[in-house]
Amino acid sequence: MHAFNPSDEQLIRRIAHSDAEALAALYDRYSRLVFSLVRNMVGNPESAEEITLDVFTRIWERAVSYDVRKATVKRWIVTICRNRAIDVLRRRKRRLEGHSPKWTDVPLDMLADSRRGAEPTELAILQRQVTAAVAKLPGEQREVLALAYFQGYSHRQIAGELDLPLGTVKTRIRLAMDKLRHIFDSHKKPR
Amino acid sequence: MNCEQVRKLLAGLVLGCLDAEDEVALSQHLAHCEDCHRQLDAWECTVGHLALAAPQAEPPPGLKSELMRRINRPTGIAGHVAGASHRRGGFFSWLRPAPAWVLAGLVLVCVLSVGKLFLWQRTGLENSRSPASLQMVVMEGTAAAPIADGTLIYLPGQHEGVLVVSDLPALEKQRQYQLWLIKNSTRTSGGSFWVEPNGYARFIVYSQQPLDSYTAFGITIEPAGGSPAPTGEKVLSSL
Numbered sequence: 001m002h003a004f005n006p007s008d009e010q011l012i013r014r015i016a017h018s019d020a021e022a023l024a025a026l027y028d029r030y031s032r033l034v035f036s037l038v039r040n041m042v043g044n045p046e047s048a049e050e051i052t053l054d055v056f057t058r059i060w061e062r063a064v065s066y067d068v069r070k071a072t073v074k075r076w077i078v079t080i081c082r083n084r085a086i087d088v089l090r091r092r093k094r095r096l097e098g099h100s101p102k103w104t105d106v107p108l109d110m111l112a113d114s115r116r117g118a119e120p121t122e123l124a125i126l127q128r129q130v131t132a133a134v135a136k137l138p139g140e141q142r143e144v145l146a147l148a149y150f151q152g153y154s155h156r157q158i159a160g161e162l163d164l165p166l167g168t169v170k171t172r173i174r175l176a177m178d179k180l181r182h183i184f185d186s187h188k189k190p191r
Numbered sequence: 192m193n194c195e196q197v198r199k200l201l202a203g204l205v206l207g208c209l210d211a212e213d214e215v216a217l218s219q220h221l222a223h224c225e226d227c228h229r230q231l232d233a234w235e236c237t238v239g240h241l242a243l244a245a246p247q248a249e250p251p252p253g254l255k256s257e258l259m260r261r262i263n264r265p266t267g268i269a270g271h272v273a274g275a276s277h278r279r280g281g282f283f284s285w286l287r288p289a290p291a292w293v294l295a296g297l298v299l300v301c302v303l304s305v306g307k308l309f310l311w312q313r314t315g316l317e318n319s320r321s322p323a324s325l326q327m328v329v330m331e332g333t334a335a336a337p338i339a340d341g342t343l344i345y346l347p348g349q350h351e352g353v354l355v356v357s358d359l360p361a362l363e364k365q366r367q368y369q370l371w372l373i374k375n376s377t378r379t380s381g382g383s384f385w386v387e388p389n390g391y392a393r394f395i396v397y398s399q400q401p402l403d404s405y406t407a408f409g410i411t412i413e414p415a416g417g418s419p420a421p422t423g424e425k426v427l428s429s430l
């Protein structure tokens with residue numbers, strides 16, 4: 001849309017050459033995603049701030065090792081986030097500490113909103129699609145998926161946490177993921 | 192496990208929520224089944240999207256300037272050390288306990304990268320039945336091999352361990368990688384090895400003293416057969 005708007009890959013390449021301006025631009029693009037994700041994972045805002053700084057510092061230090069063949073920039077960043085946040089969670093005795101990770105609720109006017117306001121970014125459009133897809137899952141599937149994704153729990157740990165049979169947990173995760181993949185695949189447009 | 196059973200668990204693998212026994216069975220299957228392996232990418236794409244569905248929260252306004260301040264710290268040895276200790280939360284934290292199945296399940300490392308092993312290792316295994324005594328040392332690639340990864344796994348008090356490396360450049364026959372066990376700035380050879388064309392290698396390390404008595408580990412490029420002391424470029428380092 002904007003020819004002068006550098007791609008994620010271009011920013012990472014500049015960051016690999018210690019270009020601080022490129023890191024600032026990447027921060028503007030992804031800090032909200034990073035902060036929202038880790039905040040939902042660890043619960044308290046102070047840890048979320050520290051992890052967010054840590055994630056971007058790692059991006060700064062490790063941009064040279066980013067490999068476009070292995071993952072998109074977004075996926076690479078999200079993997080760093082989850083690794084760092086799960087590290088923090090593992091150090092806690094009990095992970096949840098009264099905090100329960102949630103999926104965001106879709107405001108009903110979200111789609112209407114996108115038709116009026118300013119041109120939404122590619123990330124914002126994708127965000128709406130993903131949010132809507134997750135919202136369509138039955139509550140029991142959303143619950144187990146949240147424990148797996150945001151808390152890094154295994155099937156068995158989820159079963160223990162929710163007092164469910166192991167097979168039920170496995171089935172719910174599989175059904176949820178099958179459905180999401182199906183929805184995402186149908187949104188995918190050829191590049 | 193047959194293909195049908197494997198397909199049912201692939202999403203869990205990419206989510207990182209499999210228990211150890213499923214994970215090992217799955218990776219054994221994936222090592223031989225190209226069809227199932229091909230499915231992984233689509234799942235990674237799906238899982239990659241999930242982050243977008245977390246409730247939105249705005250990072251505090253001061254955070255960006257704090258980041259810019261951090262990355263503008265002095266470079267050179269002092270800055271590097273400060274950065275490294277911040278990153279890992281202290282000198283000894285790179286020695287992290289690993290679950291016992293890591294050794295048993297090392298077969299899975301044959302198929303997947305070390306980085307992925309970490310994701311799994313960090314995921315959902317804190318109540319592992321391991322005595323939490325296995326130690327894992329992470330090695331990071333230097334400027335000479337920036338995308339390389341290495342991991343050394345051993346039991347305290349033992350004279351042998353397993354080294355796994357990935358993404359090291361393949362070498363010609365006359366040269367080999369050599370592992371160095373470092374203690375009080377003395378470097379003892381931990382063995383020499385070549386990597387496969389894809390940069391992967393796994394080998395058993397034997398040491399004179401228990402592996403946990405060394406303070407650091409490094410890998411250099413040496414003439415084939417190894418050198419009595421490091422002479423070549425360092426490619427992986429635990430510090």
Ligand SMILES: [Zn+2]
Pocket residue numbers: 193194195197220224226227228
């Ligand atoms: Zn198969």
